[in-house]
Amino acid sequence: MTYRLNDKAYYNNRELSWLRFNYRVIEEAADVNNPLLEKLKFLAITSSNLDEFFMVRVAGLKDQVKMNYHEPDTKTQMTPQEQLEGISRLNRQNSTIQYEYYHRLMRELEEYDIYLKRPDELPEDLQNEVESIFDTEIFPSLTPLGIDAYRPFPKLMNKKINIFVNLSNKLGEQTAIVQVPTVIRRYFELTDGRNTYFVLAEDIIEKHISKLFGGYEIERTFPFRITRNADLTIHEEGAADLLIEIERFLKERTKGAAVRLEIDISKNDSTKGSFLRSELGLSEQDVYKFDAPLDLTFLFGLTSDLKDRFPHLAYPPFTPQEPALLSGKNIYDRALEKDIFFHHPFESFHPIVDFMREAAEDPNVLAIKQTLYRVSSDSPIIEALKNAAENGKQVTVLVELKARFDEENNVQWAKELEDAGCHVIYGMNYLKTHSKITLVVKRVGDKLVRYVHLGTGNYNDSTAKLYTDMGIITTDEDIGNDAINFFNYLSGYSLKPDYRALHVAPFEIRDLFAEYIDKEIEFHKENGKGYIFAKMNSLTDKKIINKLLQASQEGIKVDLVIRGICCLKPGIEGVSDNIRVISIVGRFLEHSRIYYFNHNGEEKMFLSSADMMTRNMIKRVEILFPIKDPLITEEIRSISRLYLQDNLKARIQKEDGSYEYVENEFEPISAQVELMRRAERHGREQLVQKENQLLMKVRNRFRRRN
Template sequence: MDYSDSKYYLNKQFGWLEFNNRVLEEAQDERTPLLERLKFLAITASNLDEFVMVTVARLKDQIESGYNKQDKVGLRPKELFKELSNRMHQMVKEQYGCLNYVLDTLEEEDINFMEYKDLTEDQKEFLDNYFHDNIHPVLTPMAIDQSRPFPLILNKSLNLAVRLTSSPESNTLSPNKDGKGLFSMVRVPSILPRIVEIPSDDKRNFIFMEKVIKEYLDKLFFGYTIEAVGAFRITRNAEVSLDEEAQNLLVEMERYVKRRKWGFPVRLEIEQGIDCQLKDFLVQSLDLNREDIYEVAGPIDLTTFMGFSGLDGFDHLRYEPLLPQPAQDFYNKEESIFDLIKEKDLLVHHPYESFDPVIKLVQEASEDSQVLAIKQTLYRVSGDSPIIEALAQAAENGKQVTVLVELKARFDEENNIEWAKKLEKSGCHVVYGLVGLKVHSKLLLIVRDEEEGIRRYVHMSTGNYNDKTAKLYTDTGMFTAKETFGSDVSAMFNLLTGYSSAPQWKKLAVAPLNLRDTFVKLIRNEVEQVKSGKEGHIIAKMNSLVDSGIIKELYKASSAGVKIDLIVRGMCCLKPGIEGVSDNIRVISIVGRLLEHSRIFYFSNGANPKIFMSSADWRPRNLDRRVEALFPVEDEDLKARIIKLLDITLRDNVKAREQQPDGSYKRVERDGVELESQLEFHRLAKKAVKKLDSTNIIALFKQTSARDTNIH
């Protein structure tokens, strides 16, 4: 059978849009609290921005350059772009249909978005003062004429296009003396709140800043008549070239980030009903086609609702927070964190369990006199990262600190540049990454001088060292002091920071060296188990499944009788349910209030399960163009926890959707009791803490009773 046949594969771009549609479904779901629905709309808009800046821009570039090769499913660039455009326009239409319904419903909760004409005189007076004191000083009208060409509009900035006329007697510097066909731009300032609250006695009233500016445009254009005004936003190409072999990668990356702000226009969003002359002027000036224009029935740029969804005083319109619980493997332990890790391997499941043990490990290492060195990879970190602070403190305390900061982490480059500079100033040795490869692995190594000799402590994770996203993303991390792991992670850092050949790995599999081969061997081993009369079963949880080589191996395994359960949050190019090919494969996607992010791989191995965790998805970029690590979970207690995690996820019948052979998704049918996996994990984390508290109380009671007996 030819498993390379295009009929067995789904297009990855369509798969991504299907994922964003699943997020949109959460916004459309009437069971989702109102402000959470706004948050999901903001997420879909942010996702779509990135998709346009990267994927759509790359596709337009291919079309412009004459590239006409078919993709895995047989589509050429023009055909793919046309279909993507149709689907994106439909998605935007559904976004705004949902938004307007939610905004109308919020009025019942006394949250109102106002039009200027509907304001009271007192409210207009408030806005008059607000405009003159706050907005007017930062506005800059940009005239467009023979001497002042169409300005270079910043990527994703919100702007007002203005059409004007003037009389010949007007005292103006404009070379256009007939006073007709005049155009200007005004950028809506991003340094001020986009949503302005208006004082009210009994309700929360708001107005968008661009609506305020429209009312006061005459203050910017004295002597002119404003004929039409319309809001617009440009999305630009973010796929600009980066010279990775530049003499100073840090300086080159700073230039790269600046260049990306001015890439070629890819999409134009405009207000529905915008003046025809303004629309034509924008389209011609930006050299865009009809399918690049998105007329929206509401405020442009829904990402602004991300912050608004946290509006004070309306907790009943949001989910009850799933607060991280103390990590059960570290809870109420008075010993040093090093003693705990030395005793046995430990596991933390974020965000149900707190990220604190990871922070505590770095902080304790920074102060511990026995610690000689700390080495860590950083891909995405928070704006005020305690990890960064602890690493800087460790260097100042005389530890040898080596940090690989991946400057090429997409859309986090500026943040990482700043952290790299801060760490260098503190005395850390900072490595900026490798030429041609992104370092995506999540590794922390601490070298400690103990009585028994040098001991290495290791933390390996599926997620970033980011204390903020650790409250929102589901990830798993393992701590160990086993020498086999320490040796491998040390060798890994030698590969990253110096000139070193890869060792014979004891525990890790590393991309791009042997990770692909490792996965292939593990999949093929399940086929051999079936051939020998045993059960073959694979469970793989990841963000994306795109790699055709891995998909072929899964098809072969399914055809041989291996049961395969795939938990794929986003893109999945595999087609499940094809008779004789993939009828043993089930694909589900969990989209809920938390972002599924962990990568976990289970292989039954003839009733002797092998379990692995990784930073890598099954995508060509992860297997071939990134530095990734796959590590085994060997402790039996931890294996049992991971198996339970996978079992609960597979039984989700509230937030799970099952993929169909055509690439669409349907909600899993609810048989029996409802199970929402994310809520269940939070419940179990709370239950574990209560159980530990009870155990501690009983132990304390026994100690007290024993003392009382001795006294008597």
């Protein structure tokens, strides 16, 4: 059969697909199923997402243009300049809608006597209080920066708010910039006894800025913000110590070229920003003007401050439950009996922490080996590893120093672990180690048992409450042997091992996917029943996309649940009409990666740290691991079917690459809400079971006494 694969109309551009994902996040601010404070929080998430997108993806495209690189991308045949133009158009549409929702939601907040105001909009006594705040808390840390022949344009910090000032006296006009210091709060809270008011720091500074420029008239002020290129190169080759090189890189990153200029025009709607644009080397395409505050990430703090006072305006609290397959048993004892499945945040991350803490304390544990990519700021995992080393155990930790925007954090953890006596390695040349694996070697009776935890998400107890991830703990011998070989490969010098059960990138995971899709096609030709399910964060790899298109053209049904970027266009007649692409954006960040192939009923189920992205499968050390227990396979299949039934939070991609909310025959259902309900039902059942067991013990004691 001749497949239809190479027309650019079959693909979505990666960057524009990401912006469509960010629009889906914006849409959550208008979803009637979300409480008011959560809607505002989604606007903050959108802004945070967009900052990183500009610092990395847009910055990379701008670098290509500067270097006169005009080669089109391999899927949609767009040059770097065409992609930048497309990004500018689509992001302006997104930003307009984002700020429309912002204004609407702030008006809704006023119904609860909560106001975001400028100083001169406050009651008079509160205006005096704001002036006192300026004089005592803000003014001492301000530094006005004049700009003239003796004082060149300053190197302004990435993502920080600044205030541009035009001023004059009898000698003429001058220009200055006042940076909003990072040491002060972004907003201040005041009350008149009935109403709660929030005032932004930049508005307070603007109001009283004349105190910084005695003898001058203030002609005009406006806040602005710069986003800089953070996608600089880490020089791994020839580095004597990667940790030292990372520290150098972190200093350099603060000096990256400007890639975006944002201007608040709410007080001066005629502001052009031409002087700033010229000084920063930006084009009009790089300038975004908003009739509202810049950097809506301040809403993270604002909504957090209000949740305790207005709990009905936030999501109802949810407590992660004990994993169903643990059943109240000790995690090591249970793992000897059968594999244990974890589904966070519906099931608690605490058993993973306990797994590490017990290993650190147990005299029968000889060695612990673990990969760390992103961990929390006060990580119990780190503490357990340090404790284990201090207890004399062999502890090996791979800390990935190149985890973007976590480099500084990971440098600090690496130093602490080394000081505690752990053997710390930093990864591999030109590859990021993104795999999530822990090996605990423990003496049980007269033999050594290898306990292995494998997961789709980081060893981060904070994000485990917010991200959906899956994992297993197993004592399977093949996986245990593979884990030993994997860590020896990372820490020493050897050729890549031949793994028995695990599949390890670079290359091997992509090769396996291609092979399994080909096998699914063969099975389907013989018996029908072809089916592929995959859930991931992003799909970009052209080789895998082409294989999925081939499967569709052979009549195989393909269901893809992809949160973010999807470079495959589904629903094109004769090309991808057997492929369905669903995106779910909800209370929790969808982060688990599931890969399933029907194989004529033989059912091959895998979980992985890797997406079907070229960077994951070629430029990272990732692990794809099989689910061998049929009960766990069926549990994951049940969860997968639930995602496909979602008609409250799920959007389906249309043939043109846009998305619309799913409409299906099911009763209104949110997969995440249903998974929370299932977990809570199991938790109640567990509680009843424990109470009955306790009651039975009491009765038995009573009988023995009598």
